[in-house]
Amino acid sequence: MHHATDNRPAVLLAMGPGIAERLFADRHRDRLATLARTDPRLIAHDLAAATPAVAAALAEADVLFTCWGATPLTAEILDRAPRLRAVVHAAGSVKHHITDACWERGIAVTSAAAANALPVAEYTLAAILFAGKHVLRSAQRYEKLRTDYDWRRELAGAGNYRRTVGIVGASRIGRRVIELLRPFDVDVLLYDPYVSAAEAAGLGVVPAELDELCGRSGIVTVHAPQLPATRHMLDARRLALMPDGTTVINTARGSLIDETALLAELVSGRLHAVLDVTDPEVPPADSPLYTLPNVLLTPHIAGSLGNELHRLTDLSLDELERFAAGLPFADPVHSAALNHSA
Template sequence: MHHATDNRPALLLAMSPRVAGQLLLDRHRERLTALTRTDPHLVAHDLASPSPRVAAALAEAEVLLTCWGAPPLTAEVLAAAPRLRAVVHAAGSVKHHVTQACWDRGIAVTSAAAANALPVAEFTLAAVLFAGKRVLRSAHRYARLRAQHDWRAELDGAGNYRRTVGVVGASRIGRRVIELLRPFDLRVLLYDPYVDDAGAAELGVERTGLDELCARADIVTVHAPQVPATRHMIGAPQLALMRDGTTLINTSRGSLVDEEALLPELVSGRLDAVLDVTEPELPSADSPLYDLPNVLLTPHIAGSLGVELYRMADQALDEVERFARGLPFADPVLPGTLGHSA
């Protein structure tokens, strides 16, 4: 039993135990223990048929600290958690575990999407600048030729001066990409149906339609959320509008690009691509994506990994501290925005 004067909120960790091991350093566990009544080494992975220890902690919990591998918070789970008032998610999207039952009960939700946006935007910036210099193609060609060659002639027209970058989606990540591109001599176009001319002017970009963006940009980078309306938004018509040598960057979700339409454009060498996500997430073993010299294929690494997880943990614990002090979340997730956000 806790002492009557201990008014720290009760907290339970709910995520994959492996993720908890990567997310939380000793300093995070110490901070959690100072802010809340919690067992920082108890990680609940199954809330539907919990162990007695987890069931007892769930019954007391006022806050759940979640991350990747969090179990869905169904009406049944909530019934076993009568005191639960808040979910603090130490990662991006909450769609995998925060259900309608949570919103119906008025549970406050926050996520570390802002922290997770930063490494994705950094990866994108690197991809944009490397694409402009045609780094991938020349690295492959150099490895194959292993000889003196007139690279200046071959790369005539390459470079990053006054290139046009098309950003699809003014999501958190899209906005951060726009910010990171500011110091460079680049023209930035934006397609986002939720941003008006005033909003575009504030971001310092030119608002265009999607087709116009595809036709004008040297580099197209996709940062829209995965929702039904965005499935295959970059399809055969959009790819056909892209000029020869355009680079398509996708760090969002594989489903936003029609891969069947994209493959022939890549195999022919007409377009280049930087793909951190695909559909399916693991391309089949015989996919040409693995071997094409004009494709940089990475295994979904743009988002937080390694030491970058600590940034998400830090942001989540800042929110736990706000909750413990009776303050509203600095970065709440609002149910009304989930229809057009990640």
Template structure:
């Protein structure tokens, strides 16, 4: 496998750029300021967007043949060797979203195509969602809201919620990914103890983060909230399984904004049915739970449809990041956030 070589023009230029992403995505991703900037930086027609390569829309084949840079986002079609053969000028992929694993293939790395990702920009809203989930979980907001809706009468809430609150609680972060590190940063103003499990983090790095590095079993047993931020790779499938869930204290909450495959859902549902644990789940396996899944109805579950990441106005932040990278490329500079082939084995 060849490592990517970031080929760059020797002087500032306006590279030819083709957009490649899901239908309707370009209109959401690029507001008028982003469109204006894209047209200043590159030779492109933002109306020409590649949604698929086997049946390209008008102008896509010609644009691909001329493209020096692909500007991609969610739903980008896969860049196979055959597609690359039709793109002889292609030198870079600028991805206005997180993971590039869905469309950047080994053929891209073998050809030395430079790749950039806006994973850092997308990490922020996920971390913000996670922060809210952690603070609400320790406050037992989901339980209080459900009980309030049921009782609809005066009640001794101080007694029922005795022991709730964020002061002095312990939060376990599984995975020091971009998002996991962002969550740690956002937790710093609060009186919380933070544990971390990540086999790639040493004591020195943990010290810089201000967390306690512990084994996964110790993290699960000692945390009031366990939040999952590890990448989806074969080694992390069901990383949080029956044993880990059984170790979590009564009343603890599992937060998953990573990927559904990291949690053994059958084991989790058993714990949730018993009422011993609660969960905040933005991802599941399958991505859309079956219509009769108990996750929709259990009162101790907050289930959301994979919305922790960028949406609405937050999409423009990813676009701005990608445009910054495109500008660096046009100026002959290396990407600020390159994706490295050798790091893909333990990243999202």
């Protein structure tokens, strides 16, 4: 029984259709009900064309709880949310819905980017270890030959002992990949213009310029943000620097690699690739990426999916609990940092 002095925040859920159903299990709805004075069944899919119920909830909202497909928070929409003080984003990047108008109004923002980084790094670790063992090629050869072929000779150059892995970008995901690689006997090179030599030493990696990293690594994995400066950072020239048989892993954004140049290297068989993202995001139906034997192509599955969405929800509800208790967010998003992060 809640009395008139209920000072819990009013929270409005704002995200694309079908997402809240995957994000919230019953236990999450129960927890939200204890943290907020809100109807957890009301979900705003489009704040720009608000229903009367959504408009009323927006006018009262202290916090927006957002996820994928949230409406961009323009000045016009914020004018209809005079009490709004915070946005809790239960996903990674906030760039598609947090606008300058949010920062101008002093709205506090937090995201679950730290949680979403974990499954991407796990996928990357699996890709690195499988690439080093030439698992994809071995499976295909076995399927074709269906006998005890001379794989020991064919795989003489394979293996993960002292293999050099090049990491492009010490983002949250890049740093998590570095952590996950610690138990293994691999040598890690890092290219990141924002990381000092001392910081690289602290991470246990060797700093390298991008050309040097491409020339020395047997596996190159990309974890840089999508920015004008990072478009096609792996271009034809840098791909050509990679030794024969190098595997390129991309779980970041397709635009970071010049896909035309990469396709030429893959069709020739010189390089291998594990691609969870492409440019465009779904390759055309006739793209060789679907059928090349030296490519593992997945449909952008590295990030949170299935039960992993609940990690995002748990983390976001932790932040909401902090807000309700008058505490600052544990993992705030700062406007200045968005210029060189995802």
